[in-house]
Amino acid sequence: MLVAAWSPVPSTALDCAVVDEVSGAGIVRHEPRYDGFVAAAGQRQEVAEAIDRHIATHFGPVAFVLHEIASHLVGVHVYVVGPSAERPYQTLVTSGMSERPMTVPDGHGISPYAELMLCLPADWPLTQAALHDERTGWPVRVLKQVARLPHEYGTWITLLALIPLHPAEVMLKVSQGTDALIAALDRGGVSELLDPTRPSLV
Template sequence: MTEPTSTPLYPLAAPTQQQVAPTVLPHDPVAEHIAAHLGRIDTVFHDTVADPVQVDIHVIPANAHTPFTRLVTSGMSSRPMRVPEGAPPFAELMMALPADWKLDEASVRDERWFWPVALLRHLAHYPHQHATWLGLGHTLPNGHPAKPYAQGVGFTGAILLPPASAPEAFAALEQEGKDIYFHCVVPLYEAELALVKRKGFPALLDGFNAKGVTDLVVPGRKNTVKKFLGLF
């Protein structure tokens, strides 16, 4: 599988992004799909400039059915990615965060809380800025050499997996004759990135299953491949 080469995240202070209420944005079928399957959208991190696509990151708070917060993009699929033959050219991204993750206007000035928003924004823009694509099983290190997303955060990259914690009907949307697939962004440690590079993402999933790791972001979770690679 051909994978993209990642670059570091956008700077924390992104002057082209603002936090707005969903009611101030125009009609968006992707946002409607998100709300229909995941729940009420509380707020939106909105790109004010298309670079080259305009990406909104929708915040769906924890509710009676789901005990964690979700972030989901819309706008990444407004243009096709440059994909190899047979690969789907339209995608959006999701992350699942603990219910108490702070995303209010004051807290997101701190990279310890903002980095998942920055990561989703970066990945949604990435294939369009670099004429590449993102698909299931792709790993993206945070720069070369890979570095943590924020101070005190051990994750140095991410992998795209199916949105296992979301309803099955959420995973794809047919809109205006195109099929849009939703992928879950799961952050990884350096050793986990190395394992995927050496043995493929099924080996990583075996470790996840053995340790009970899901697509929910858990800061400080156990590294699932420490003893496997003998790196620590």
């Protein structure tokens, strides 16, 4: 299983590790499976329409889409749902990660096809200028990176609501397992809403 972690400090690089989910301990480092750019095949129309319906049903109407033109492995488009009374923040949902199946081990009983979501404060800027500014553009960049990682490294993701983790929280997951991490996040009141100032819970 892939555990993706990054510091809330924008300049910090994404750090990823593949965790042995069976034992709950140890880190297996994977090498990229591809050398260079691999053009995405493109999303099937029926899959894109199914994702559109799911977003509209569960999150609300889409305000706009951050499209990709040339994509590596999969085309990761980011659908943005604006704030509402029920969800007073912006919801970002990928469409395209499920172009390819993830590499899920036998016996886990989960679908190899997945998309990701991340919620940003209502006033988080998502203009073109803001997306090119490292101080405000990094959540979308990381969302796309994580969407490609299972395909790049031949692994899988189970936590589909993307929650930024501090390095110490990742090590808690590695040493004590998923339940210990979820318990710590619950105690801290962590939700799918990004809080760049959140301190480590470990």
